[in-house]
Amino acid sequence: MPSVYRSFLFVPGARPDRFAKAVAAGADAVIIDLEDAVLPGDKDKARADVLAFVAEWTGKGLAVRINSPRTAHGCADIAAFAACGVLSKLDFIMVPKAETAVDLEIVAEALGSDVPLVAVMESGRSLANVQAVAAKATGGMLFGGADFSASLGADLANWDAMLTARGLVAAACGAAGIPAYDVPFLDVKDPAGLAETTNKARLMGFSGRACIHPDQVSVVNAAFTPSDADIAEAQAIIDALNAAEGGAVLHKGKLVDRPVILAAERVLAKAKSV
Numbered sequence: 390m391p392s393v394y395r396s397f398l399f400v401p402g403a404r405p406d407r408f409a410k411a412v413a414a415g416a417d418a419v420i421i422d423l424e425d426a427v428l429p430g431d432k433d434k435a436r437a438d439v440l441a442f443v444a445e446w447t448g449k450g451l452a453v454r455i456n457s458p459r460t461a462h463g464c465a466d467i468a469a470f471a472a473c474g475v476l477s478k479l480d481f482i483m484v485p486k487a488e489t490a491v492d493l494e495i496v497a498e499a500l501g502s503d504v505p506l507v508a509v510m511e512s513g514r515s516l517a518n519v520q521a522v523a524a525k526a527t528g529g530m531l532f533g534g535a536d537f538s539a540s541l542g543a544d545l546a547n548w549d550a551m552l553t554a555r556g557l558v559a560a561a562c563g564a565a566g567i568p569a570y571d572v573p574f575l576d577v578k579d580p581a582g583l584a585e586t587t588n589k590a591r592l593m594g595f596s597g598r599a600c601i602h603p604d605q606v607s608v609v610n611a612a613f614t615p616s617d618a619d620i621a622e623a624q625a626i627i628d629a630l631n632a633a634e635g636g637a638v639l640h641k642g643k644l645v646d647r648p649v650i651l652a653a654e655r656v657l658a659k660a661k662s663v
Contacts (some may be wrong), residue, residue, distance in 0.1 A: 390507055391528050392480065393568045393658050394418045394607050395613035397599040401426035402435040408442050414603035418450040423466055424457070424485050432462045436469055439662035443475045452507070458496050461643070467499045481505040481528040486536075488514045491527035505529075507570070510558055511536035523561040531599060532558045534572030534649065545572070548586060559594040568596035577602040587612040596659070613659065620660045623653035 390487035398416035400407050402423040411419045421442070427435045438451060455470070457464035470476060484496050487508035496506060508526035510519055511533025523530050532555055545551060555571070562569035571590040574583040587598050587609055598609045615623070629640040630650055638645040 390654075390658060391567055392520075393529075393596050393655075394570070395448075395659070395663070396609040397452075397531075397570065397597065398603065398606055399426065399573070399599060401603055402439050402453075403427045403431045405438040405442060411603070412451070414606050416450070416600060416603075416606045417597070417610070418452050418480055420452045420454050420483055420599075421468075422454045424454050424633065430460070432456070432465070436466060440469060440473050443478050444464060444473070446475075446478045450480060452481045452483055454477055454485060454498075454509075457486040458499075459486065459488075459494050467496060471500050471502075476500060476502045476504045479504055481507050483507045483509060483531065484526075485509040485533065486511055486515070487522050487526070488512055489518050489524045490521040493522065495526075497525075507531060509533040512540055513537075516554055516557060519557050519561040520564060523558075523567060525564040526565070527571055528568055529568040529596070530558060530562050531570040532572045532595075532615045535575070537654070545575070548589060554591065555593055555595075561648065563594060571595045571598040573599045573601045574605065576650070577604060580604070580608055583608050584612065596655075614663055615660050617658045619656055621655035623660075626650060627655040627657065 394417035396416040397418050398411055398414055399420050399421050399422050400411035402421050407559060421439050422437060423435055455466035458467060482504055484493060484506050487493055493506055493508060505528025506526055507528040508522050509531045512515060515522060534545050534551055537554060543550045559569045574586055576582060583605055590598060591612055597613050600606050600609055626640050626645055628647060630638050
């Protein structure tokens with residue numbers, strides 16, 4: 390199972406002065422963004438600055454969002470990271486506008502590395518191919534709701550308007566055995582709204598959420614952190630599984646089937662990531 394993160398924090402690739410501050414904000418993973426957060430004329434310098442930062446990086450929880458592999462800037466990103474020799478320092482590479490499984494295959498083969506890939510689903514075409522894309526997204530999938538809603542003329546702030554897309558992303562990730570991550574909450578002045586929608590995403594099966602401001606990190610982390618009671622219950626189910634030694638698994642007098650065991654394993658995996 391891929392690593393599971395409660396929170397992502399995006400930081401613009403054109404702002405190297407903010408990299409260290411973002412790392413200190415408490416997110417499970419910081420994603421340096423070379424795509425939407427960088428103007429076309431600044432792409433080359435941002436790429437060089439990011440590569441220099443990654444080369445000196447010695448910690449955990451760092452990733453880079455490259456440009457779409459369907460663009461010249463994306464091809465330049467892929468070529469640069471393939472040649473730099475620092476991919477092993479990254480937790481994953483995020484691939485935006487992943488519309489087909491081939492997009493991810495090309496990135497993986499060109500990088501020549503087993504670094505996990507987190508796909509971003511942000512178009513109607515991507516949603517139509519969501520299961521095939523998820524099958525190649527070795528690190529998980531992010532619901533790119535901002536671009537997706539804009540392409541439909543829909544309202545991202547309306548939970549019901551995005552319900553079908555979120556459900557399909559969560560289902561595809563569940564089928565592929567990878568974590569699903571929710572779109573950032575764009576109103577950084579509304580922590581109550583952030584908490585409410587994050588809990589809704591968790592109940593739908595999402596494993597974490599992206600953040601666009603450091604103040605959002607603690608709220609998102611809290612929503613996706615299993616409680617002590619949840620952890621104890623999950624561990625008891627796994628203990629019952631081990632004690633059964635291949636026989637029927639009973640817990641609190643009830644037969645435990647495979648979906649319950651998988652849910653317990655997910656809770657324990659989240660607990661270990663905290």
